[in-house]
Amino acid sequence: MVTVERELSGFKPAQPGPPSSESTEFKLVSGPDATFADFEYTLTFPLPNAVRVTLTGPDRPAPPHDNVILQYEPLPFNVKIDGCDATIPFPPTGKDGARRRELRLNWEDSILLSIWEEIEGSWVRIAGDLPSRSYALTEHGVMRHWWLEKDNVHLGMGEKAAPLDLTGRSFRCDGSDSAAYDAYETDPLYKHTPFLVSTPRAVSGKPTPSTYAIYHATNSNALWDIGRHHDDPWGYFKTFTQDWGGLEEWYLLGAGVREVTRTWAEVVGRPMLVGRDWLGYLASGMGLGESDEPIAQDLLAAFPDDCRKYGIPCSAIHFSSGYTVGEDGNRYVFTMNKKRYPDFKGLVGGLHRAGIKVVPNIKPYMLTSHPAYDSVLKADGLFYAPLAKGPVVTRIWSSGVGVNGKGSWVDMTSAPGREWWAAGVKSLIDLGVDGMWNDNNEYYLHDDEFLAANVFPHPLRQPAMAGKAKLGALGRMVNTEMVAKVSHDTLLRSHPERRPYVLTRSANVGAHKYACGTWTGDNWTSWKNLRGSQAIQLNCGISLMQSTGSDIGGFGGPLPSPELFVRWVQLGVTHARFCIHAFKPTPDDPSGASQTNLPWMYPSVLPVIRDAIKWRYEYLPFFNSLMWGSHEDAEPTNAWLGWGDFASDPEVYTDETLNGVDAWIGAGQLLSVPALHEGELTRTAYLPKASAEDDTIYFDLHAPYGQHRAGTRVTLATPLEHMGLLAREGVVIPTGKNYHTVTQREGPARTTPDGVDVQLDEEGGVVGLDDWRGVQIFPTTGKYAGRWIEDDGISAEPGRAVIELTYEGGEDVVVSAKFAEHDFKPLWGNTLHVFLPVGDERVVRGAETVSVNGRSAWLVDVSSPGTWVKV
Structure with missing residues (x-):
């Protein structure tokens, strides 16, 4: 990538007008002799607390996307112009007690934007561009520079490595198949979320300035540097480098992280409402589903009996791609291994009778030997490589660990690609499955010059290939979004009365309109990665990925020790998504033929594991209500300690608290204090305050059942049998039976899509009525x-x-x-x-x-x- 540092100079207002005027848009334009010739800069207010800025020019069109769903008429605002300065008062954020803010622009040398707020009679800068370096060009995109608020905490960015505070680090905005990643070091992981929050630390006795977030509405690859780069005379600063296209930049302001997250939800859409059955224990059958002797179908068919035997309730099971393995050992999506699965539909029906829903794994690529490859290629459903003058053929994961083969990603921006995917999804729906598991969908294609069909009506078409767009400008993960959309829409067409369930590993911002669940990918088994998973979870929640979790026990690496497995389960049951998933040998099969984690794999700790899973079911009405709060109000199920009213507590910003592992389960309701170090039999925890005067009681939900005041540090018992858990005075926690239940005696909650009725097993404590x-x-x-x-x-x-x-x-x-x-x-x-x-x-x-x-x-x-x- 080539960067050309040039000041964005030579601009003037598009319509000079009077010194003070009212408008719904402020536009600056450059002349033909300017450094950035023929560029346009526009500023509008879509919402009272949201500013949208665009910068476009030759070969820098506005980013093509549908990530922003907000339908709006720009709000009118007053502009006061004095020479090369403009001052724009913010529209009010409320009827009473609204904060006074100003947006200030200067274009004498380069365009400089800054946001100011009046605090105790003085104007304080909230955010501001770096002088002489506010904008620069890359080879195909744009670079942005801002001052770094060195005392602020930076959050968001979706699925990013721990710790929680992102300050002083840099992150790629793209996705990679990051198998066996380090939860503190690896970047990028799987998702593309260019949404960064900057929130001031609270100081006792002083008012706290506003929090702001910057969102770049693009699917192009990018880099966020959050004060890692140092360069005199500017010192430390923040930089966003977008690989392709012009800028569409949103500034969202509010009183704390909660308000800017809610505002972003208005812009890009609130989290989808997750079905109740996806809140229980989600099993994964990778090891079971890969077996040839005994065959996978027999192992999976016996899974409900094992659940009854060990007293483990289960709501759903994931079928790994082992059902698509051909005779050569490679995976061929939407095909069926009849030896392993002689009666796939019958297997699904049997699991349904036991109350267990089924979600099969599907991947949006195919080996060149796939039976549908030639037909999809002939229909122009694959990416095009201009230099090779043919389809893009690359290495894709096809078999065991590290085994790859030659194949192609399917271009989901093309109609033939989407039609092939929809037909495959429908074929699985016809076999009775309940949802789709979109996996290996990062679209990590290595050349920006590859051509895609382009789903957006936008001037990105290349003269040499009519109807095509360069992948760098379009953004790879537009395809991830289309995969989710087609899975979602096909499920909805097949069963319009049911809530579609699509689980996705990768995602751009737009994908969450269609995929209601995600997880943090193929983690590695270690205590360190267990701890790091909590911070990733919390930044996901801030970034509207509020139905997420990690692979319990670790996906890759060694088997977890019994203690590590217990602690991972105890943390996992507090997250929105609770799934035990792995690819590794079990104790009974050290050869590795049966590769998965199972709740009963360690008899010595089975009672503890069982109690944790049953706790999850007991609290399932609470979690179901939290998911409604996520859907309606963008309230994360799991929130960092400074969420909402607790942002005013200076203690939550100390290193000890901020970079710890404690979290809210429903902000201000339950405080989770997990034990995530080996041999950790006690934990010291801070109890957040909602105000300086807050003396609320926290109730310890485990022996010795103590009561503690907000604002104090307490030591809690965390024997292997349980983690720390406290309830705040005044909360209301609904609970139910401590096993899987259905909410209807007849209807879609009782009868699965294939017409099978769930068989109740009240006496066994596995599945019953929610009565x-x-x-x-x-x-x-x-x-x-x-x-x-x-x-x-x-x-x-x-x-x-x-x-x-x-x-x-x-x-x-x-x-x-x-x-x-x-x-x-x-x-x-x-x-x-x-x-x-x-x-x-x-x-x-x-x-x-x-x-x-x-x-x-x-x-x-x-x-x-x-x-x-x-x-």
Whole structure:
């Protein structure tokens, strides 16, 4: 990549106008003699707290994409011009108490943008361009430079290596098949997320300036350097280098990370609503699915029996690509190995009867020996290599570890490519599967000059190849997005009443319109990578990848020790996505023929593993409600300690806390304190404060069941049997049975797409009806209120039950509950089992008491103001 450092000079307003005027767009244009000849710079306000800047010119068109879904009319604003300076007051961010901000522009030498905020009567710069280096050209793209706010914390960027704070490091914005990666060192990983948050550290007694995020709406490869580069006379600064095309740059401002994440969700779309069954234990059968003797189908068919034998509930299983392996040992997507799987549809039906959904692995490439290769090539469904004057043929993973073959990625921006993918997806749907696992979809093609069909109506077409676009300008992961879209749309067409489930390993920002789940790829088994997985999880949540998790136990490398496996499971059950997945030998098969992690692989710790998984099912109504919060309000299921109100606590920005492993499960509700070091039998944790005056109690949910004040550091017991977990005073935590349940006696939650009814196994504690609801409350002497959302967990357009519960602590505890919405009727009717904290000897006034698993519970009726309108 060639960089030409030239000042962006010689600009003037497109329409000079009066010194002060109102407009919906401010435009600067360069003349033919300027350094950047014939470039245009525009500025608009799509939202009160969002500024959109574009810079385009010859051979630098606006980035082609559909990542921004916000439909808007630019807001009017006043521009005050004085020579080569313009001042634009920000539109108000609220009716009362809005922060006063200004956007200032200067174009005397180079274009300089800065954002200022009035704090205690003085104007403070929030963000600003680097003088004389604000813009530069690369060979095909643009480079941007900003001042580095050295005291700020930098977050986001999606799936990036630990620790949580990204300051002082640099990251590629592209994806790679990063198998066996190091969670603290490897970059890039699998996803493309050019969204960077800069948030000031809170200081006691001082107001905190606004947080801002910069989002570059492009699919081109890029590099973010966040103060790693030092160059006098500027010192440390931030740089975004976009390989191809002009800029579309968004500045999002708000009071804290929560507000800018919510604003970004308005721009690119909120997280999709994940189905309830994808919140339980997700098994992965890579080792099982690769077996020839005994055949894979027999091993997978026996999986429900193993779950019953060991008392492990399971909601879904992933079929690895072993079902596509041909006689030569290579994988041929959308083909079937009849020896391993003589009755694939029957296998799926048997798993469905046990309440286990099925998601097969599919890959968007094919070996040159694939039976469909020639037809897809003839239809122009592959990428074109201009130098070779033929299809792009490269190395793709085709068999065992490190075994590759010659093949081609399928061009999903082409109609023939999408048609082939849709037909393959439909063939699997016809066999009864429930969702699609889009894997190996990073599209890591090594030449920007390769040509693709181009799905966007944009002037990127090359004269030599009409209808084609250079891959560097279009962006490789547009194909990843199209893979997700076709999987999603084909599922929806086949079963329009059901919520489509698409799991994706790679993603650009646009892919999350179609794929509702993801994971952090092929990690390596180690204590270090276990710890690093937490930080990756939290930055994913800030970046709207809120249904994510890691491969529990590690995908590659050695088997986890029993202790490491336990700790990984205990952390995994707190994440939005909980999947045990691996490619390695089990203790019973050191040859490696059976390669997967299983909950029962270590009899010595099986009771601990079982308890952790059952805890996940007990809290599944809570997680289901958190996913509604993610979908509606962009609230991450797992949040860093400075999320929301807790951003005002200076302690969450200390190195000890910021780069630790503790996190919220639902901000301000449950505090997760995992033990992620070998032999760690106690943990010291900080309990965040929501304000300087916050003296809220945290309740330890494990023995010795202590109570602790916000703002303190406490030592918690973390024996192998459990991690640390605390509940904040006043929260409302809905719970259910500690095994897999269905929400309907009949309907899509009970009957799978192939017409199979789930067989209940209540006595075995594996699958049953969701006809019991508990609620944990945590009062001292105050008044409290909480709510949660329930639905059938599967419908494409679900009805909801919104339960609002209030309680007050005194000599007794007073509890009342009502349905605020009631177009879904839960199987548990209107009776709640209310639990007080362990050790609280009070009673719930006026409520009948019962015993549940040795604990006292009080029966409270939920009032319904009307009749049920949907069952």
